[in-house]
Amino acid sequence: MAPRQKMDINQQTATDMKAARSRTSISVQTVRNYLYGGQEVWDLHERLEKILVQESLFDKQHRDFLGRTDQFIRAAAIINRLDELRRMHNWSEEEYTTASTLLSETISTTLHDRAFQPVFLGQGSPALMESYWDLVHEKGIQGCYLQTELGHGTNVASLETTSTYIPETQEFEINSPSLTSTKWWVGALGKSATHGAVQAKLILPDGKDMGPHLFLVQLRSLEDHKPLRGITVGDIGPKASGGMAAQDQGFARFDHVRVPRTNMFSKFAEVTTEGSYIQPPHAKLSYGGMMYIRATMIPGAGWTIAKAATVAIRYTTVRRQGEPDAKGLERQVLTYPSTYYRLLPILSRAFVFIELGRYTIKALTQMQQRLASRDTSLLPEMHALLCGLKVFVTTHGIIDIETARRSMGGHGYSAFAGLGRLYIEYLPSATFEGDNFVLDGQVVRAATKLCKAVLSSALVVSKLPLPSAYLRLLSTTGEAPPQVTASTWHDVQSVVLLLEWRAALMVKNFTQTPANGDVDASVNQRLAKAVTEAFIAAQVGEMINNLANLPSEDAKAVGCLYKLYLLTCAESALVDLLSVGLIRHTGAGDPTQDLRSAVKALCIEVLPNAIGLTDAFGFSDWSLDSALGVFDGRVYEALWQRVQMEPMNKDEVTPAYAPYIRPLLQRGQAAAQQKMKLDSKL
């Protein structure tokens, strides 16, 4: 073998990144403004990040070296500093929310802002608001939301904590009657919160159980932060793989703790001084909060996936492996089909979920305006849609982060790659705000109900709510399913229609199964996915239409991504498409080949813009906190620099040497000498 031409692989990384940027056909700025929803939103983002980056406390590079307690203390310091900055710069609500999101840190006040505060706004009586709102809003108290118990999660009806009304003193007595009634998993409860909104079964003086209601309970003293009498409270310990280490999820037990009658969150249901219960006008009026949280999870998933896509696409652009070419250059890892086939669909989902979030939050706002005037007609459909979307985006979010991490090979397993942290912090989203496998059932229930109405002509298809528009296809007067040909995959509307047909036929088949019929064990998961994908596909069709507002090169590049989303969605739906007969094996080769080839062709079309499209997310190196995702591509230098910070490297000889390693080696050396002696004697 002749000596190979010298090649500085490290220098080459920067060259590769520059070349990739020069290849892009889009205006990064235009696409960025599109993603952010306007230049002014980006400007706000940039202005706030400039402030945050200057704070040495907000530096992320040393997080990975901290134990859990130190991570918690750092988070408390960050919360305090963020509050100082808010006051110093006189931030608006929007500015404060943007800044906390930008921080990308697990901090316990998120629960205060997004769970505790909304309970006051949504369900606080005027009297309660009068006494507490300013304190809540100014964080003069810190709140948490106590729902889940050791024995029960999703099934709120089975919670065991009681709140018994005592008419004599006009108080509620909060009590934990058993070990399993211990409140558990409550964010910010462990070591931070002073107050909590406690879900407890309301027991009337006559012993009647009115089911779960919310009560404000002070947990810790405002003088010295000690837990109040009758309250046992603490942290529930570390999470899987060090997830959310900085968060103090807590437990709490109440031993006959009294709170005034006015501490019930009683905007919709209340207990009179005598102990009579006044019915809520509509039980579902309080659903808005949970639905809003689920809706924000859609763009949340989009931006999370965007981070993973950015890191992995940048790294695989500069990482080279394989047979060297004439110039001595190995192949860029991203150009291998097995790599781009994994990463570009992830990129497409990031774009789709970000846009989809905008649509959903708008639709939800409309619904909430109607709710405010006590019109609940949009509620069931919106509830089912949000269940389906929540399941869909979180399931993908988790897989996509891990797929991106794994595409980076060995270095992807380094904490410095940044995706391990992203994954483990995002992971519980499959379980919180409703376990995904439970929510699937709700999607199916709603779809079946509407489907039956359509099939029995009880519902005219023109009256179908938008998210269930796919059911129009089941109308007796409607069209027949389309014929799939190679050209189907090149026409957006055909693909959308096919995905709608797939959902319609699957739901129809299921609806028509006799009550004792053969329903398999994964049917809810498959149906919920089909229904949700039909809805999203139609939305993506809209998104593609709306791209007309962008300059043509940008519209083309983003349009390609959206098409890639649709095609990979269809590819993952192939079993269904074949099962319901929308695609058939006719004997002329593999009927899935056209689709698979179209996916590959689209990937190849997206590839030159991959770096430009990830740049459009506008992530700074500070924000990504990844040695492999650095903007300039100099990944090896970045890894090397990070490694020098490792605390174990401060000692030339590890403290484990004297007590443990030396004795081990010395015993081994003595035993070897002994053997050699024996050998020489033989």
Next chain:
Amino acid sequence: MAPRQKMDINQQTATDMKAARSRTSISVQTVRNYLYGGQEVWDLHERLEKILVQESLFDKQHRDFLGRTDQFIRAAAIINRLDELRRMHNWSEEEYTTASTLLSETISTTLHDRAFQPVFLGQGSPALMESYWDLVHEKGIQGCYLQTELGHGTNVASLETTSTYIPETQEFEINSPSLTSTKWWVGALGKSATHGAVQAKLILPDGKDMGPHLFLVQLRSLEDHKPLRGITVGDIGPKASGGMAAQDQGFARFDHVRVPRTNMFSKFAEVTTEGSYIQPPHAKLSYGGMMYIRATMIPGAGWTIAKAATVAIRYTTVRRQGEPDAKGLERQVLTYPSTYYRLLPILSRAFVFIELGRYTIKALTQMQQRLASRDTSLLPEMHALLCGLKVFVTTHGIIDIETARRSMGGHGYSAFAGLGRLYIEYLPSATFEGDNFVLDGQVVRAATKLCKAVLSSALVVSKLPLPSAYLRLLSTTGEAPPQVTASTWHDVQSVVLLLEWRAALMVKNFTQTPANGDVDASVNQRLAKAVTEAFIAAQVGEMINNLANLPSEDAKAVGCLYKLYLLTCAESALVDLLSVGLIRHTGAGDPTQDLRSAVKALCIEVLPNAIGLTDAFGFSDWSLDSALGVFDGRVYEALWQRVQMEPMNKDEVTPAYAPYIRPLLQRGQAAAQQKMKLDSKL
């Protein structure tokens, strides 16, 4: 709502677990001996675990509270103690290996035992063995294996580290010519190892580059453990989500470090004193080591999945959620179709992989015996098979652990559930010992080659090596593909045959694609999966036949599991089965329904034995280290006890209060007062 009957949910857990045990129809002991490969293997296991459990140092319950440095120091202490025990009890190789596996701890000597030592045995010259073997074997020195560099992993040919022969002094000069040539990811290198087997390009005195060879290099002094001159060495920092925290993966750079000529591992290729190169007789003779590691990964995956299955099946047996029945009991989570459909196939894979491991290691031993007599005929087929199996079992292992964790809902995200740690430590197996996506390509290459030979009749099908027996179906004189009916799914041999046909047809289609033809981006992944699954299916068919040796109830229960494996494998292969036309949509309903219903029916058949079958793995509570997987089912008590150990709970008031939380609250209280004053003025 009438007050519900009081039910002690905590007491109920133990009742549920007892009831589940009484329902099982198997002899746990018989199935356990089957899994372990005999009563005497189990006895060894039990005898050794009794010794290990007594060591307070080996207690696992406090691991989750330790920072990384402390985890490393604990691991060093464990290594030292394990060595003391080995000498104290005069353990054989088998006993020592069993004990280290039983420990279930990430310890750096694993690399010494499984990578460093085998290099000596496989490639050490007699002279090197003479000087070093006793020291190596007695751990008088601690070794590591330096292959991966910062810039290169899988592609060994591109490694940059050089070893230049200097005839004047009869030495090799090891050198790291660039940043990217820094050795990286090397287990035990960071802070432990004294010596390393270094992969470096051998450069002859005439400048000729002979490609990568192995050299023994001392890294640290045996006097004081300080790095030797010319060697920069350290730890590469934390891993994703705190994975393998106790392991000191390290980096090393060599600045013209000299070692004697005899330090080359030169059993197969050597450099003479003058600097001439003597060719290896067969380059592949040294492949045995890597293949053995891959083979052990098969049962390794089985036992890892077994742990996850045990924890999740135990927890979902005692966890109850949903509408209470007449007795006030909610439904056991495991009895929900969406739960057992996820968990029982995992259980089936644990059994299959454990058995499959036994077969593979046996086949490999046969091959190695032939290799010893320089017969390499079995090597290519065995290499491809092991690539495919490695990909298959690790890919499943990772998904299965996470599926099991997620089936446990919220508590599954607690570190005390134990599966977070299991997952993150197992995760890199998708990447090490050959990146799964790279290995897929090797499987396809081998399959295509054999397929072409069969199609061109260059190879008589009776001569097909066993792992590729499925290709016999392509013989021109062979049978036609079978008709699939509902009864197909009730006949083991029919399912096996179908999975073989699927692989055969897919490989054939691919082989016949013209050189410039339309190959999609995921084809390697799909083909490798189909080929590997065909092989495993045939093996599982054999396993079912061999069950005749067990008592009938045990054979029936294990047989059910094996059938479940085959059916869920077919279910996951549905796209392929439909694409190649083995299953067709005939217009008479969903052609996949029979299979899906058969899967559900089998799950229901397995269900009453689920706890018995997991008990048969013989895991102790110490070994599982999971509050949710405790043998007696008292999961809530176990969680409660663990939480009391959380270090953050030692302080009634967190140290974060005075510096950070108090100022935050006080600022908020002052601002709220200010507002109230303003309000009262208005």
